Amino acid sequence: MVKVKVNDIEVDADPKDNCILAARKAGVEIPHYCWHESLSVVASCRMCLVEVGETKPDGTVAMGPKLVPGCQTPIKEGTIIRTDSSKVKTSQQMTLELLLLNHPLDCSICDQAGECYLQDYTYKYGKAHSRLDEPKIQREDKYHIGEQIALFTDRCVMCTRCVRFTREISGTAELQVVARGSHEEIDVFPDTPCNNKLAGNVVDLCPVGALCSKDFLYKKRVWWLKHADSVCTGCSTGCSVQVDQNDNKVYRLRPRENPQAQGHFMCDEGRFGFKYIHDERRIKYPRLKAPSATTNATVRSTEPSDLTFADPWPMVLADTRKRIQTAIQNDPSGFVVVLSAFMTVEEAYLLASYIKGIDSRTKLTLGPIPIVGSDDLYPKGPKGQSPAADKVKFTIRAEKCPNRTGIEAILRHFEGSVIQAESLGKSSASAWFVVGGYSSGWVNEKIDQAVGTPSLLIVQDIFPSPLSERADVVLAAGSFAERDGTYVNHAGLAQATHASIRPPEQARADGRILMDLAGRAGLFNAMALRKEIGTKIPELSAIATGDLGEHGVRLAKFANRPAAAKS
Amino acid sequence: MSEPQTNEAQKNEALKNKPSAKKSVKWGEAPKLTILDALYLPAIVSGLATAVRHAVSGKATTRQYPEVEPEIPPNYRGVHRLNRDEAGRVKCVACYMCQTACPANCIEIIAAPAPKDDPHWKDRDKFPATFTIDELRCIYCGMCEEACPVDAIELTSIYDLTGMTREEMIFDKEKLLSVFDETVKTGRDPVRTNRGKLGPAAELSSTAKDAPPPPGRGKSG
Numbered sequence: 045m046v047k048v049k050v051n052d053i054e055v056d057a058d059p060k061d062n063c064i065l066a067a068r069k070a071g072v073e074i075p076h077y078c079w080h081e082s083l084s085v086v087a088s089c090r091m092c093l094v095e096v097g098e099t100k101p102d103g104t105v106a107m108g109p110k111l112v113p114g115c116q117t118p119i120k121e122g123t124i125i126r127t128d129s130s131k132v133k134t135s136q137q138m139t140l141e142l143l144l145l146n147h148p149l150d151c152s153i154c155d156q157a158g159e160c161y162l163q164d165y166t167y168k169y170g171k172a173h174s175r176l177d178e179p180k181i182q183r184e185d186k187y188h189i190g191e192q193i194a195l196f197t198d199r200c201v202m203c204t205r206c207v208r209f210t211r212e213i214s215g216t217a218e219l220q221v222v223a224r225g226s227h228e229e230i231d232v233f234p235d236t237p238c239n240n241k242l243a244g245n246v247v248d249l250c251p252v253g254a255l256c257s258k259d260f261l262y263k264k265r266v267w268w269l270k271h272a273d274s275v276c277t278g279c280s281t282g283c284s285v286q287v288d289q290n291d292n293k294v295y296r297l298r299p300r301e302n303p304q305a306q307g308h309f310m311c312d313e314g315r316f317g318f319k320y321i322h323d324e325r326r327i328k329y330p331r332l333k334a335p336s337a338t339t340n341a342t343v344r345s346t347e348p349s350d351l352t353f354a355d356p357w358p359m360v361l362a363d364t365r366k367r368i369q370t371a372i373q374n375d376p377s378g379f380v381v382v383l384s385a386f387m388t389v390e391e392a393y394l395l396a397s398y399i400k401g402i403d404s405r406t407k408l409t410l411g412p413i414p415i416v417g418s419d420d421l422y423p424k425g426p427k428g429q430s431p432a433a434d435k436v437k438f439t440i441r442a443e444k445c446p447n448r449t450g451i452e453a454i455l456r457h458f459e460g461s462v463i464q465a466e467s468l469g470k471s472s473a474s475a476w477f478v479v480g481g482y483s484s485g486w487v488n489e490k491i492d493q494a495v496g497t498p499s500l501l502i503v504q505d506i507f508p509s510p511l512s513e514r515a516d517v518v519l520a521a522g523s524f525a526e527r528d529g530t531y532v533n534h535a536g537l538a539q540a541t542h543a544s545i546r547p548p549e550q551a552r553a554d555g556r557i558l559m560d561l562a563g564r565a566g567l568f569n570a571m572a573l574r575k576e577i578g579t580k581i582p583e584l585s586a587i588a589t590g591d592l593g594e595h596g597v598r599l600a601k602f603a604n605r606p607a608a609a610k611s
Numbered sequence: 612m613s614e615p616q617t618n619e620a621q622k623n624e625a626l627k628n629k630p631s632a633k634k635s636v637k638w639g640e641a642p643k644l645t646i647l648d649a650l651y652l653p654a655i656v657s658g659l660a661t662a663v664r665h666a667v668s669g670k671a672t673t674r675q676y677p678e679v680e681p682e683i684p685p686n687y688r689g690v691h692r693l694n695r696d697e698a699g700r701v702k703c704v705a706c707y708m709c710q711t712a713c714p715a716n717c718i719e720i721i722a723a724p725a726p727k728d729d730p731h732w733k734d735r736d737k738f739p740a741t742f743t744i745d746e747l748r749c750i751y752c753g754m755c756e757e758a759c760p761v762d763a764i765e766l767t768s769i770y771d772l773t774g775m776t777r778e779e780m781i782f783d784k785e786k787l788l789s790v791f792d793e794t795v796k797t798g799r800d801p802v803r804t805n806r807g808k809l810g811p812a813a814e815l816s817s818t819a820k821d822a823p824p825p826p827g828r829g830k831s832g
Contacts, residue, residue: 152706153737185736194764196736262722262737284799
């Protein structure tokens with residue numbers, strides 16, 4: 045740690061920090077466009093010019109004669125940084141005037157408006173007007189940059205963050221700067237559009253509205269989006285994300301910086317893979333089949349008094365509870381629960397403790413774990429090869445579920461070992477409680493045959509499946525955006541996810557269903573449950589703090605693992 | 612009677628002693644009621660006198676509406692319209708500023724990328740696919756007009772808006788454009804401003820004055 049003075053505020057900074065990071069620790073913002081924590085330094089935007097000086101051994105202060113870029117200037121003991129002098133302020137004004145020289149000022153139709161650093165910095169550090177009396181240079185918009193990316197060329201400030209990203213993080217190097225001087229433009233190499241699996245990140249990296257996501261283009265003005273911290277459920281990396289929604293509709297996911305989980309970025313599979321949560325085919329109502337009836341009777345026909353149907357859940361859950369108890373009484377060891385790796389730790393705990401609480405001879409198992417291909421490592425080499433293990437900056441994992449580690453911990457506590465539901469063999473039990481929640485069809489032949497046609501089949505899922513077709517009870521559950529809870533990623537990092545929208549129609553988040561089913565008093569409260577789980581299950585003791593913070597906490601078992609990402 | 616007054620007086624005194632009040636607020640005293648004022652009789656008499664004076668003066672002030680339509684002041688805020696640009700397209704660029712500014716939540720826009728393949732729309736990036744205003748919910752405050760950066764939405768002097776159903780009072784884009792077509796003909800509601808370009812920097816461009824103003828983005832020539 046070295047002592048640095050930023051605008052007379054003394055602060056302890058890491059000797060590896062640059063001036064921007066040191067100033068941030070002192071609560072002083074140094075505006076910047078081209079610099080990004082996980083990319084190399086180019087110092088090309090000139091927005092972060094500051095006055096830097098040093099303290100001589102005799103205590104006198106010697107300031108440098110010229111302004112220096114804060115992103116490129118390292119600090120040492122006694123470094124003095126000034127961002128509030130008139131010299132710096134004039135420089136910031138002039139830089140912004142230059143950057144805006146050919147900017148079309150089309151904020152009214154620009155998707156970035158509201159979260160644009162040109163807007164923010166102009167407001168904070170810029171001038172109100174331009175002295176340009178010449179026609180602005182107009183450039184053609186480029187829709188060919190990528191399947192998901194459009195480039196509004198005239199809004200670009202040539203920070204080259206996007207170019208550096210494709211060279212340093214994805215390693216695919218599709219983007220480049222063409223031409224020179226005031227003719228500089230971002231473009232792709234001919235016939236190599238920017239379609240790599242991390243391409244969506246260049247839209248987030250772009251500090252202005254030049255690179256826009258075609259998926260989100262003109263869908264919503266950003267100031268209407270409400271944000272919730274969440275975790276991507278696309279793979280077991282468990283990227284920290286922010287869910288942006290308005291009026292109960294999710295418009296986009298964006299990565300949230302988390303050095304513990306994935307760094308600054310996320311993959312396009314996760315970024316655009318959330319759309320299933322608004323699928324029309326989702327199970328929207330709980331359904332109950334009368335034991336004697338041959339056809340699927342709806343709730344409406346099992347209970348004739350109409351007023352109670354405003355909320356079918358109390359009736360459905362009371363009936364389900366009765367059926368579970370009867371089934372366990374008749375054949376306790378023939379009652380099998382299938383926990384899904386898409387459940388949160390809290391939900392798995394609620395269900396496991398409820399069923400085991402009735403009879404400990406019941407069996408808890410783990411549902412299918414979707415594995416697609418092998419881990420995809422970045423940055424790619426020039427021929428598309430994977431990097432060496434110590435050079436990996438981003439990993440898209442083959443295990444396409446968010447919470448295998450957490451569910452296995454629950455199973456080890458309640459069952460003693462992890463039993464795969466698929467390995468149970470044909471029609472091996474008389475009663476099943478199957479939890480789904482997968483983002484796509486998950487019922488494979490093995491699990492289908494293992495379940496067979498038991499005397500009681502309860503399915504808690506979000507999409508219809510062969511199992512839900514023949515189930516006696518279907519509980520309409522919630523997707524990841526509708527749940528509160530904890531996911532534990534492949535490296536044992538327990539992260540809190542927060543509900544951002546309401547489930548469709550009469551569907552309910554799994555935690556709420558299981559809370560009522562287990563007859564526990566009160567509402568589902570993830571934080572309170574985390575405290576309870578942490579004290580009861582030693583393997584998960586790390587989550588006993590309740591509040592996991594923005595970055596999550598690592599389970600004790602995985603404490604020695606290095607952080608997953610350095611990007 | 613006396614106690615609440617004291618409280619009130621104390622509160623006023625406390626307010627006056629606030630440092631901010633001393634600087635910026637000029638404090639006045641409400642005149643105290645005399646016994647005559649408290650009777651209210653003088654006020655009643657003077658009111659009656661005004662009524663009698665008007666009754667005998669012979670100047671009728673009844674307006675013969677609807678036979679005679681009133682003169683509407685030019686700043687009257689009536690039914691909305693969506694202006695057209697020189698090419699006859701909707702001037703609106705779907706920036707949602709009016710919807711954001713609207714305190715009554717009566718405007719709903721769905722934006723779409725402009726049909727770039729159509730030469731008619733070549734210079735536009737974004738346009739409103741739908742634009743609806745619930746005229747019943749609107750409070751006619753004129754904030755939308757003030758917020759509009761391209762002077763696309765304006766309030767006309769149409770004051771006698773009626774309808775048989777709630778549905779027909781929800782004006783869509785076509786209806787709002789037709790209000791424009793109607794009102795520009797009558798001459799009562801000229802297009803109030805004709806800036807057309809976006810942003811102050813676009814204004815400063817010298818050549819922009821000669822070229823026809825681009826309707827959408829501020830690509831001033």
